[in-house]
Amino acid sequence: MNLLLLFDEDFLPDGTARLTGRRAQHAREVLRAEPGETLRVGRLGGLVGTGEVLENTADTLRLRVSLTEPPPERAGVDLLLAIPRPKALKKVLPAVASLGVDRVVLVNAARVEKSYFDSKVLAPAFVQELLLQGLEQARDTRLPEVHVRERFRPFIEDELDTLFGRDALRLLPHPPARQPLTTTGVERAPRVVLAIGPDGGWVPFEAELLAAHGFHPFTLGPRILRVETAVPVLLGQVALLRDNTSSLRT
Amino acid sequence: MNLLLLFDEDFLPDGTARLTGRRAQHAREVLRAEPGETLRVGRLGGLVGTGEVLENTADTLRLRVSLTEPPPERAGVDLLLAIPRPKALKKVLPAVASLGVDRVVLVNAARVEKSYFDSKVLAPAFVQELLLQGLEQARDTRLPEVHVRERFRPFIEDELDTLFGRDALRLLPHPPARQPLTTTGVERAPRVVLAIGPDGGWVPFEAELLAAHGFHPFTLGPRILRVETAVPVLLGQVALLRDNTSSLRT
Incomplete structure (x- = not known):
């Protein structure tokens, strides 16, 4: 602490x-x-x-x-995160808070196990406790907003724009993509939304719906990472590429 | 898997x-x-x-x-890591293997609790199991070498050059530093060694000894990260900045 x-x-x-x-x-x-x-x-x-x-x-x-x-600057990043297995979520939420993410939408996806919804880790009090740990670690005071959505498609079609805004750069780390993060213009974007799939990835329907809603696919390279590793890797890379809003550079 | x-x-x-x-x-x-x-x-x-x-x-x-x-390219990175608490080590070792690190030296430091040396996580068979999990995740086949050293100073003074080589860029993420990672020349270095301290950081004697042995301090920004978050953040950033040896870009 x-x-x-x-x-x-x-x-x-x-x-x-x-x-x-x-x-x-x-x-x-x-x-x-x-x-x-x-x-x-x-x-x-x-x-x-x-x-x-x-x-x-x-x-x-x-x-x-x-x-x-003032507390440290915000990262200027939101996450759309397929609900990870509870053990991974317990690692991801403190990390996300300590890295200054503003909003996290935990969303259902085809490869999310239904049992995860019954996990105590998703209870608001438990989520808040994990986020507070992350703030205490990073000397921040601002809690990320966390939302849980049980239906993928209605969220994407009806809520995405309201929740994340229309001027954020939407990015989709997705193995079939070829272009790296450095080609996405992330360094000039006012804000960024990263859509991180479950273990096994988004299914084609989900990836296509995300792409149809403006998410630009890019590759993280040939290594497939667990979500608890991919999240800090991606947040670290996005922070490094963003000059003015970076929370990882003084 | x-x-x-x-x-x-x-x-x-x-x-x-x-x-x-x-x-x-x-x-x-x-x-x-x-x-x-x-x-x-x-x-x-x-x-x-x-x-x-x-x-x-x-x-x-x-x-x-x-x-x-061939398996994915190596990251071209070694870690000198103050022994983290066992729970953190169980997260860090699979991540390190999945990110293609070549060598990890787990070293004692003033802020490492003595009890950590008795942890079963440091047993070679346990270490290997955690590393194999990381390889299976990332579709890699090459195990990082892991060494455990109980004495900081003798390791730095007598073994550092032999183990990590003399031509690797030595980097020290260290809060008091001002210059960011982008100023260290990491993108041109043949190899990189990152010296990551314990919770609470390296004590001044340790940071000075590392600096005297060629480790360049740089800042990760005002946010203090747990070691299990700092390691993937740093490895992701180093990979992004390195063109030819990057394991995170195709």
Whole structure:
């Protein structure tokens, strides 16, 4: 945990913050924060700064908070992600939050196992917990929006434009494609949407529907990657190619 | 599993291959391979091609093997990796194999917990199993070499040049650095070695010793990433910047 995230309900009328539970425990047992020391803190959705420890007892951490800096820049990227197996999703969601993705739509696809919808990993509270881990890691305060959609085609046909906007560059990493990411113009796009298929890939109907809705296919090369590897690889490459909105370059 | 890996001992004198155990079970239960069908196969350390199923019974899969193609190009990258916590190592090793890394030195560092050395994940058989998973995923046949070193300084001072060679570009992703990866000349280097620190980073002594041994610091930006996210992000970026040896571009 590289940042202690503060929620609105932590703030007292006098402007100090009082934390209990997991975060207070972490500050006591891992950070061993003594009164007078300062911790790096951030307010969910807001600024980052420091918290001076006023009190750190068995169940309460009280901080004098000074929030002065913006969190890291956004990546300018959204993901349309075929629902990965639960074990992979538990790795992908913290990574996605730590890399500054704005929106994730977890969508059904032909090669998504139906049982994944019953996984506890998709429960909103579980999703939020995984995202918060990613923010605490990367010292960010802004939660990605996560949406779950059980029907692929209605989402693509009816919701895509509203959710991702029309001016984002839509990209489809897809093995049959020949042109690499460097030819897609990603470095000049105001925003980017990446459509990442399930293990085994999108079926032809899905790839064609995505292409018909403006997703440009490109190749990641001959290596087939697991989704939990492909997501950071792609986000790292997109960030590197984008000058102004890159979140991976200072 | 996108490739069935064959070992020398699978081959019979008549040139066919006979598999038992996990791989035979996978071919029967997941791939449901019937006699006459062909599977994608590769010989460990060698070529890839097809295997025509001759027999697929309760405990034996017999294949007529035709190995004709080289595996994907290597990434041209080695890693010097501070030993991550065992849970992270279980994610990193398959990813590293699937991304075509040649060598991984898992090295002790000041912020590596001593208990990690007792983890079963570091046992050679466990390491090999994780690497094989990565190869099967990426359709590669070449295992990365993995070395474990319990002493940081002697490794850097006495073994570094021998193991990684003198002509590889040595890179140190390190938060205090200012210049991005694009300024390091990585795209022209014959090979690359990335020195990736533990959670919390290299301590100053370690970073200085690495710099004194030719590692160029660069910044990944303000976001602090977990090692299991940083490794694919960095390997993806290095691959993108390297024209000729890139394993991520066709």
